[in-house]
Amino acid sequence: MMESGQQTQRLDPKGVAYAVVAFLIWGVLPLYWKMLSSVGAIEVLMHRILWSFAFTATLVLFRGQWKEALAVLIDPAKRRVVVLGAILIGLNWGIYIWAVMADQVVQTSLGYYINPLLSVLLGILAFRERLNFWQLVSFALAFAGVLVITVQHGKVPWISLSLALCFGLYGMIKKKAKIESAISLMLETATLLPLALGYLVYLQFRGTTSFGSSMGTTALLTLSGVLTAMPLLWFSQATQRIPLSTVGFTQYFTPTMMLIIGVVLYKEPFTRGHLLGFVLIWIALAVFSLSQLAWMHKFQPKWSGRSSAM
Numbered sequence: 014m015m016e017s018g019q020q021t022q023r024l025d026p027k028g029v030a031y032a033v034v035a036f037l038i039w040g041v042l043p044l045y046w047k048m049l050s051s052v053g054a055i056e057v058l059m060h061r062i063l064w065s066f067a068f069t070a071t072l073v074l075f076r077g078q079w080k081e082a083l084a085v086l087i088d089p090a091k092r093r094v095v096v097l098g099a100i101l102i103g104l105n106w107g108i109y110i111w112a113v114m115a116d117q118v119v120q121t122s123l124g125y126y127i128n129p130l131l132s133v134l135l136g137i138l139a140f141r142e143r144l145n146f147w148q149l150v151s152f153a154l155a156f157a158g159v160l161v162i163t164v165q166h167g168k169v170p171w172i173s174l175s176l177a178l179c180f181g182l183y184g185m186i187k188k189k190a191k192i193e194s195a196i197s198l199m200l201e202t203a204t205l206l207p208l209a210l211g212y213l214v215y216l217q218f219r220g221t222t223s224f225g226s227s228m229g230t231t232a233l234l235t236l237s238g239v240l241t242a243m244p245l246l247w248f249s250q251a252t253q254r255i256p257l258s259t260v261g262f263t264q265y266f267t268p269t270m271m272l273i274i275g276v277v278l279y280k281e282p283f284t285r286g287h288l289l290g291f292v293l294i295w296i297a298l299a300v301f302s303l304s305q306l307a308w309m310h311k312f313q314p315k316w317s318g319r320s321s322a323m
Contacts, residue, residue, distance in 0.1 A: 028254025032263040035247040038240070040270025043121070044278075045240060046113045049233055052223040054111040056216060057234070059209040060224065061106055064238025066202035066209075072195045072242075082196045094190040098183060098197065099204035105179040106241075112172045118275030119282070123166065124176030125268035126159050126294060131181035132260060139185055142256045146313035147304035151297040155265075158293030165286030184260065187252050194249030198242060265298055
C-alpha cells in the first residue's frame with residue numbers, strides 16, 4: 014500500500030514513447046487490411062504469420078540472439094508461455110482481420126476500448142499495481158464510456174470482447190515472461206508457422222493463392238510482416254518499462270483512430286450513444302494523464318489517503 018503524500022511513480026519516457034508509436038500504427042491498420050479485401054481473411058492471416066516470422070528471425074540473427082532464443086526453448090515454463098502467447102496473438106490477428114474485412118471496424122474499435130480496462134484490472138490483480146484516487150476516477154469514467162457504447166450496440170459484441178480478452182491476456186503474459194521482445198515474437202510466430210505454411214501450400218496446389226497474382230497484392234502481403242512485427246516489438250518494450258495500467262490507458266489512441274476511420278471513411282453507424290461513450294473515455298484519458306502530476310494529489314479527497322491496491 015502507498016501512503017498518502019508519496020510521489021506517484023515516475024514513468025519511463027522511452028516506455029511511453031514505445032507504447033504511443035505502437036498504438037498509433039495499430040490505429041491506422043484497418044486502412045492496410047482494407048487494401049487486401051480481395052484476399053481471403055484466412056490467407057491474409059497466414060501470410061501475416063509467415064512474414065512476421067521471417068522478419069523477426071532475420072532480426073534475431075542480425076542481433077546474434079540465437080543462443081538466447083534456444084535458452085527460452087529449453088526452459089519448460091517459458092516454452093509454455095510462448096505457446097500460449099502464440100495462440101492468443103493468432104486468435105487476435107484472425108478475428109481482427111476478418112472483422113475489418115466484414116465492415117466491422119467500429120466493433121473492433123470497441124474491443125480496443127474495452128482492452129485497456131482489462132489491462133488495468135490485470136495490472137492490479139496480477140502485478141499489484143497501485144492506482145491513486147484520480148486514476149480510479151479515470152477508470153470509472155472509462156468504464157462508463159465503454160458501457161454506454163456496449164449498450165448502444167444492442168447485443169453482446171463478441172468481436173469486441175474476443176479482441177479485448179485475447180490482447181489483454183497477451184499483454185499480461187508478455188509482462189510476466191520477461192522474454193526479449195524480438196525473440197518472443199519470433200518463437201510465437203514459429204509456433205504458428207507449420208499451420209501457416211500448410212495452408213499456403215494447400216492454396217498453391219489448388220491454384221487459388223493470391224500471392225503473386227499482382228505486384229501490389231504480393232507487396233502488401235509481404236510487408237504485413239514488418240507492419241505487424243514492429244508495433245508488437247515496441248508494445249513488448251512498453252510492457253517491460255511502464256506499468257500495465259499506463260499501457261492500458263495509452264492504448265486508447267488505437268480505438269479512437271479506428272473509430273474515426275470506421276465512421277468517416279467507411280460510413281459505419283455512429284449514434285449519440287457512441288458520441289457520449291467517446292466523450293466519457295476522452296475525459297477519462299485527460300484525468301489519467303493529469304493524475305501523473307504531483308499537484309493533482311492536493312485535490313483528492315482526504316478520505317482517499319491511500320492508493321488502491323489489491
